[in-house]
Structures are given as C-alpha cells and as structure tokens.
Amino acid sequence: MNVKGLFITFEGPDGSGKSTQIKYLKQYIESQNLSYLSTREPGGTTISDAIRTVLLNPDHTSLTNETEILLYAASRAQHVEECIKPALDAGKIVICDRFVDASVAYQGYGLGVPVTRIKEINAFAAKGLIPDRTYLIDISPEEGRTRMEARDDREYEMSLDRIEQRKLEYHKRVREGFHHIYREDSNRICWVNGHQPSDMIFEEIRTDFQNYIQSYKKI
Numbered sequence: 001m002n003v004k005g006l007f008i009t010f011e012g013p014d015g016s017g018k019s020t021q022i023k024y025l026k027q028y029i030e031s032q033n034l035s036y037l038s039t040r041e042p043g044g045t046t047i048s049d050a051i052r053t054v055l056l057n058p059d060h061t062s063l064t065n066e067t068e069i070l071l072y073a074a075s076r077a078q079h080v081e082e083c084i085k086p087a088l089d090a091g092k093i094v095i096c097d098r099f100v101d102a103s104v105a106y107q108g109y110g111l112g113v114p115v116t117r118i119k120e121i122n123a124f125a126a127k128g129l130i131p132d133r134t135y136l137i138d139i140s141p142e143e144g145r146t147r148m149e150a151r152d153d154r155e156y157e158m159s160l161d162r163i164e165q166r167k168l169e170y171h172k173r174v175r176e177g178f179h180h181i182y183r184e185d186s187n188r189i190c191w192v193n194g195h196q197p198s199d200m201i202f203e204e205i206r207t208d209f210q211n212y213i214q215s216y217k218k219i
Contacts, residue, residue, distance in 0.1 A: 005088040005089065005090075005091055005092070006088075006092075006093045006094070006132050006133075006213065006216060007084070007088060007094050007096070007129070007130075007131045007132045007133075008025075008093060008094065008095045008096070008131065008132065008133050008134070008135070008209070009095075009096045009097075009098065009099040009101065009131040009133075009134045009135070010022055010095070010096070010097050010098070010134070010135050010137065011098060011099070011101045011102055011105070011134055011135070011136045011137070011178060011181075011189075012136055012137035012138060012139065012178065012194060013138070013139055013140075013141060013144045013171060013174055013175045013178065014144050014145075014148055014163070014164050014171065014174075015139060015143065015144025015145060015146070015147035015148040016137040016138065016139040016144060016194045017137055017139070017147070017194055017198060017201065018097055018098075018137055019097065020198050021135065021137060021198070021201060021202055021205055022038060022095055022097055024198075024202040024205075024206075025095060025202070025205060025206070025209065026038055026095065028206055028209070029093060029095075034093055035090075035091065035092045035093065036092055036093040036094070036095060037083070037084075037087040037092050037093070037094050037095070038095045038096075038097075039079070039083055039084065039094065039095070039096050039097070040096065040097035040098065041072075041075065041076060041079060041096060041097065041098040041099060041102065042055055042056075042071075042072055042075040042076070042079075042098075043075065043079070044075075044079040044082075044083045044084075044096075045078050045079055045082045045083050047075075047078045047082075048075040048076075048078045048079045048082075048083075051071050051074060051075040051078075052075065054071060055068065055071050055072065055075070055162065055163075056161040056162050056163065057161075057162060058160070058161055058162045058165055060162060061162075063162070065107070065111045065113060068107060068111075069103070069107045069111075069113065069118065069121060070121070072103050072107065072122075073103070073121050073122055073124075073125035074125070076099070076100070076103075076122060076125045076126055077124075077125040077126070077127075080125070080126050080127060080129055081127075084096065084129065085127070085129070096131075099126070099131055099134075100119070100122045100123075100126055100130075101131075101134060101136075101178070101181050101189075103118050103121075103122050104118050104119060104122075104177060104181055105174050105175075105177035105178045105181060106163065106174050106177070108177060109173050109174060109176060109177025109180065110166075110170050110171075110173050110174040110177060111170075112173075130188075131188065132188075132212075132216070133188065133190065133208075133209070133212055134188055134189045134190065135189075135190050135192060135205050135208075136178055136181075136182055136189050136190065136191050136192065137192050137194040137201065138175070138178065138179075138191060138192065138193060138194050139175075139194035139195060140175070140195075141168050141171035141172050141174075141175055142168070143194075143195065144171065145168070145171070148160060148164055190204075190205070190208050192204050192205060
C-alpha cells in the first residue's frame with residue numbers, strides 16, 4: 001500500500017479509550033510497513049507540551065475560558081507548524097490524539113462559547129488543516145468518569161486533570177457537542193460505540209481504516 005500525507009485523528013469524551021485504540025492502530029500500520037507519526041494534543045512539541053502543563057494542571061483554577069481557548073489554539077499552531085505539517089509533507093500517515101474537533105466540543109459546546117468563534121480561532125491556528133479521517137469513540141460521561149478514576153497513568157498526583165475535574169453536566173455538553181460535530185461531518189468522521197470491548201472497537205476502526213487507505217488518492 002502506498003499512502004501519502006494522510007491525517008488521521010481520534011476524538012471522544014474523556015475516558016473513551018482513545019489511547020488504547022491509537023496503540024492498536026499504530027501496531028497495525030507498522031505491520032503494513034507504512035510510514036507514520038503518532039502525536040497528541042495539547043502537546044506534540046516542546047512549546048506545545050509546556051502549554052499542556054498549564055492547561056491541564058488542576059492547580060490552575062483561575063484560568064479563564066478565554067485563556068483556555070487561546071492556549072489550546074496556541075499549542076495547536078505550534079504543533080501544526082513544527083510537527084504535523086512537515087510529517088504530512090514527507091508523505092507520512094499522521095495519527096493525532098485530538099485536534100480541532102476537541103476544541104469545538106470542549107470549549108464551544110462544553111463552555112458555551114459560540115462555536116463559530118472557536119472554529120475561526122482554530123482555523124487560523126491550524127492554517128486550515130482538516131483531518132482526512134476522524135475516529136470518534138463515543139461513551140457516556142458516567143462510564144468515562146469511572147474509567148478515568150481507575151487509571152494510574154496520571155500526569156499529576158491528583159486523580160483527574162483540570163478539564164476532567166469539571167462537573168458531569170459539562171461533560172454531557174461535550175458529548176452532545178461531539179454528536180453535533182458528527183452529524184455535520186459524517187463523511188469525514190467514523191462514529192464508533194465506545195461501550196464495546198476494546199478488540200471489537202478496534203476491529204471496526206481497522207476495517208474502516210483499511211478500506212479508506214485502499215481507496216485514498218492524494219497527489
């Protein structure tokens with residue numbers, strides 16, 4: 001298979017199991033001898049990772065909504081310029097844990113900021129870059145919270161980061177936001193039921209990915 005500059009993103013509410021599915025997809029891509037880069041947001045570069053520590057630190061309770069929106073966009077701008085775009089230009093498959101859809105869901109629908117404003121800010125930050133294929137793993141906020149509290153790979157000593165600590169109603173709005181995003185762009189987004197066993201979830205993703213790259217043409 002010969003794939004050039006393919007941008008794949010994973011989205012979903014917190015606790016949806018994106019990290020596990022990304023790991024499985026990387027293993028599959030490696031088995032197919034395809035060149036790829038795996039990265040995440042916020043983060044992916046030295047500067048973007050520094051911004052990540054500010055955004056997710058639970059001690060930063062005074063961070064305003066406006067600051068949060070702009071910091072995510074700033075991290076993304078650096079990430080696109082320094083990491084994602086060069087990899088795509090080199091003909092690699094880029095797998096990214098979250099992208100602009102996450103800002104629309106979390107800062108737009110979650111915080112109640114006009115979605116059009118979030119899209120405008122991030123179109124500028126991402127230089128208009130749009131994923132070729134997005135896997136949206138859907139899960140209820142209640143199940144997501146249960147899974148998050150059971151994890152032991154915390155970046156901070158506290159059990160949940162600043163965003164994860166928000167009330168259940170916020171996370172319900174985020175999930176509904178992802179549903180809106182899917183309905184508006186179902187040709188790009190592959191919706192997957194995240195309540196299934198992880199191997200069943202990956203089989204759906206693998207099948208879709210295999211079909212997608214076989215028909216994908218990009219010059």
